[in-house]
Each structure stands twice: as structure tokens, then as C-alpha cells.
Amino acid sequence: MWRVAAVRTLRGGGAGAPRAASGAAAAQLRRRLESELEDIRGAGTWKSERVIASRQGPHLRLAGGGAGIINFCANNYLGLSSHPEVIRAAVEALEKFGAGLSSVRFICGTQSIHKDLEEKIARFHQREDAILYASCFDANAGIFEALLTPEDAVLSDELNHASIIDGIRLCKANKYRYKHMDMQDLEAKLKEAQKHRLRLVATDGAFSMDGDIAPLREICQLAQKYDALVFIDECHATGFLGPSGRGTDELLGVMDKVTIINSTLGKALGGAAGGYTTGPKLLIDLLRQRSRPYLFSNSLPPAVVGCASKALDLLMESNAIAQSMAAKTQRFRSKMAAAGFTISGKDHPICPVMLGDARLASVMAEDMLNRGIYVIGFSYPVVPKGKARIRVQISAVHSDEDIDCCVEAFTEVGRKHGAVL
Ligand code: PLP
Numbered sequence: 001m002w003r004v005a006a007v008r009t010l011r012g013g014g015a016g017a018p019r020a021a022s023g024a025a026a027a028q029l030r031r032r033l034e035s036e037l038e039d040i041r042g043a044g045t046w047k048s049e050r051v052i053a054s055r056q057g058p059h060l061r062l063a064g065g066g067a068g069i070i071n072f073c074a075n076n077y078l079g080l081s082s083h084p085e086v087i088r089a090a091v092e093a094l095e096k097f098g099a100g101l102s103s104v105r106f107i108c109g110t111q112s113i114h115k116d117l118e119e120k121i122a123r124f125h126q127r128e129d130a131i132l133y134a135s136c137f138d139a140n141a142g143i144f145e146a147l148l149t150p151e152d153a154v155l156s157d158e159l160n161h162a163s164i165i166d167g168i169r170l171c172k173a174n175k176y177r178y179k180h181m182d183m184q185d186l187e188a189k190l191k192e193a194q195k196h197r198l199r200l201v202a203t204d205g206a207f208s209m210d211g212d213i214a215p216l217r218e219i220c221q222l223a224q225k226y227d228a229l230v231f232i233d234e235c236h237a238t239g240f241l242g243p244s245g246r247g248t249d250e251l252l253g254v255m256d257k258v259t260i261i262n263s264t265l266g267k268a269l270g271g272a273a274g275g276y277t278t279g280p281k282l283l284i285d286l287l288r289q290r291s292r293p294y295l296f297s298n299s300l301p302p303a304v305v306g307c308a309s310k311a312l313d314l315l316m317e318s319n320a321i322a323q324s325m326a327a328k329t330q331r332f333r334s335k336m337a338a339a340g341f342t343i344s345g346k347d348h349p350i351c352p353v354m355l356g357d358a359r360l361a362s363v364m365a366e367d368m369l370n371r372g373i374y375v376i377g378f379s380y381p382v383v384p385k386g387k388a389r390i391r392v393q394i395s396a397v398h399s400d401e402d403i404d405c406c407v408e409a410f411t412e413v414g415r416k417h418g419a420v421l
Pocket residue numbers: 134135136137138140161163204208233235236263264265266273274275
């Protein structure tokens with residue numbers, strides 16, 4: 001049978017060839033898709049993907065040429081994505097526990113390594129328990145619907161990540177959106193929400209477009225005053241913010257005031273994939289019973305579990321990697337400011353170089369790549385109109401020389417395009 005299929009494929013038009021669907025509905029769909037894609041191109045918001053032909057790291061090779069590119073646009077904050085011990089742990093887990101579980105957790109998809117990793121995550125965040133998901137997108141999609149009913153309320157920062165917005169859309173609670181990091185507006189919305197049974201304030205710990213950090217102390221004070229719970233998404237904080245890298249709650253001294261943390265294993269913690277919720281044991285018990293992305297999606301593959309588990313071991317042994325990233329962030333931010341650029345946010349390895357004009361951000365990013373520096377320009381609708389930028393992300397594995405090369409290239413390209421003098 002396999003031979004027949006192979007021969008058919010070789011002759012063309014066989015099993016391997018793409019088949020175009022026929023019929024009026026398929027033709028109508030085709031016209032609609034073509035028109036929608038044309039609109040995206042016309043709006044200048046088409047996202048094309050550069051193909052990397054090497055491991056993730058500070059230096060990349062791009063498919064079709066481009067070797068020795070210095071990479072400044074991954075969330076590989078601690079440089080663990082290609083750390084030899086992380087890779088070894090993945091290989092060992094793959095060999096011992098196999099490629100995957102072919103099952104969801106509650107049927108036959110829980111291995112000892114899943115339980116160990118959940119225990120390690122809870123210990124890392126100093127919480128009672130944790131639950132794994134295939135991604136933090138899933139963790140955010142699953143929590144609000146499982147926890148909140150029409151009797152409850154959720155209050156969400158207007159610039160929260162898309163996955164929080166989608167998760168909130170899925171739940172039947174009363175929804176309040178407060179202005180970005182605006183505590184007066186949050187207080188007004190909390191007052192309005194007093195009529196509901198339970199209030200949950202939901203915010204990103206660190207916001208990925210601006211590199212700014214939620215005012216968690218003030219949020220927790222308001223939550224206490226108006227009897228609310230606090231939820232934070234720590235995707236851009238876990239592993240490196242705070243004295244021992246626990247995150248925004250540690251940085252701002254409110255670890256005992258934040259009730260629920262969602263975060264990812266796909267950024268600083270090895271960068272493979274996966275997400276989690278950590279918090280009170282009873283909440284985690286409920287999520288295991290009710291959370292749909294957990295109940296109806298495959299278990300995390302063992303190699304992925306191995307990566308994250310080793311990344312957490314490395315972080316719990318020492319915070320030297322996080323400190324090295326902080327020093328490099330400081331170097332980049334201060335040198336860029338001295339060169340005349342405006343960098344949004346404060347002390348965060350997300351360093352948005354603010355340019356304003358969308359075309360300027362796009363041509364400058366292209367010119368930076370021509371000089372061997374991989375950065376990405378962001379413009380509307382990803383960021384507000386008139387606030388286009390190039391987002392630079394610093395990693396612990398950048399050398400001082402890498403950082404200096406990047407600043408030099410920005411200065412040259414910025415002068416060429418009139419962005420700095
Ligand atoms: N939350 C925030 C703030 C993010 O930046 C991201 C990823 O970009 C996610 C959630 C989703 O994380 P994951 O890639 O694990 O699905």
C-alpha cells in the first residue's frame with residue numbers, strides 16, 4: 001500500500017499533491033479569503049515570517065544565507081532555549097518517557113514528571129499547587145470560565161494580552177475594563193463592581209509591547225480595600241524579575257497578596273512550550289475538574305517537561321543568569337538614551353525604541369537586518385496609531401559586544417533616517 005502511494009505521488013496528482021476543493025461554496029470561500037488577505041496587505045499589516053536555520057540563541061543563521069545575525073527579538077530572556085543542560089534534560093526525558101502521551105491528563109496522560117514539574121512550579125512561586133497546560137494561552141483561556149459565574153466580576157487592564165482578553169470573553173462574569181495602569185479608573189470600576197459576589201482584578205505583570213510593569217502594590221491595596229482577588233500573567237516576568245527571579249510580585253513585595261499567577265514555559269523557562277496556573281490548592285483542584293483547555297487537550301510532551309524542569313533547577317540554584325541579563329539591559333538602555341533614542345518602560349529587558357511613524361519603524365528594522373541585527377518593527381494595530389516602535393529584547397547570553405554592535409547600528413540607521421541627530 002505504501003509503495004502504491006509513493007508511486008502515485010511521484011507521478012504527480014497522487015496522495016501528496018494538494019487538492020483544490022470544488023463547488024460553489026469552495027469558490028465563494030476562496031474569493032472571500034483572497035479579498036481579506038488583500039485587505040491585510042493593503043493596510044500594511046501583513047506579518048511575514050523569517051525562517052531560522054539554526055537553534056534559538058543570540059546568534060542565528062537565517063534560511064537562504066544570513067549567518068552570524070545577532071538576534072534581539074526572542075523572549076529568550078535567560079538564554080536557556082539552547083542551554084546544554086536544558087537540551088540534555090529534554091533528551092533524557094524523551095528517551096525515558098517517550099515522545100508523548102497520546103492522551104489528556106485525566107485519561108492516561110499524567111506521568112511522574114508532570115507531577116514533579118507542577119510541584120516545582122508551585123515551590124518556585126511559593127504557592128500551594130500548580131497545573132500545567134499546553135500553553136499560557138490555554139491557561140488564560142481556561143481560568144476565567146472555570147472560576148467566575150454571572151454573579152461575579154472581572155476587572156481587566158485595557159492593554160492585557162490577547163489571551164487574557166479571549167479568556168475573559170469566554171466567561172459569563174460581569175466585565176469591566178480599566179484604563180492602562182490607571183488606579184483611579186480601577187478604583188471607580190471596583191466601586192461599581194461591589195454589587196457582585198466576587199471581584200477578580202486581572203493584569204499582565206509586565207506588558208510586552210511597552211516593557212512597563214503593572215503597579216501591583218497599588219492594585220493589591222485597592223483589591224484589599226474593595227475585597228477583590230488579584231490575578232497576574234507573568235509571561236514576561238517569571239524567571240528574571242525580582243531579587244530571585246520569582247516575578248513581578250516578588251519585585252514589588254506583594255507575593256502574599258497576589259492570589260493567582262499564570263505564566264509560560266515558552267519564554268525565559270527554556271522556551272520550549274507550555275503554561276501553567278499556580279495558586280491556592282482548591283483552585284487548582286477545580287481547574288483540573290473544569291478547565292476546558294486542560295480537560296480536552298493533550299498532555300505536555302516529556303521533552304518539553306524536561307526542558308522546563310531543568311530551567312527551574314538552574315534558576316533555583318542561582319540567580320547569576322538573571323543578574324547578567326539585568327546588567328546587559330542596563331547597558332543597552334543607557335547607551336541608547338545617550339545616543340538620543342527614547343526607550344519605553346523601565347529596567348525591563350523589553351526595550352521598545354519609540355519612533356512614532358510606522359514606515360520609519362519598518363524601514364529602520366529592515367536596515368538593521370542588513371547590518372546583521374535582527375529586530376522587529378511594531379505598528380498599528382499591534383500598538384496604538386502614532387506609537388510605532390522597534391522592540392529590542394535583551395538576553396543574558398548577549399555579550400557586551402553584541403549590545404554595543406546593536407547600539408552602533410541603531411545610531412547609524414537612526415541618523416540615516418533622521419530619527420536621531
Ligand atoms: N500572556 C502573555 C503576556 C504573553 O506575552 C504570551 C505570549 O506571547 C502569552 C500569554 C501566551 O503564552 P504561550 O506562548 O505560552 O501561549
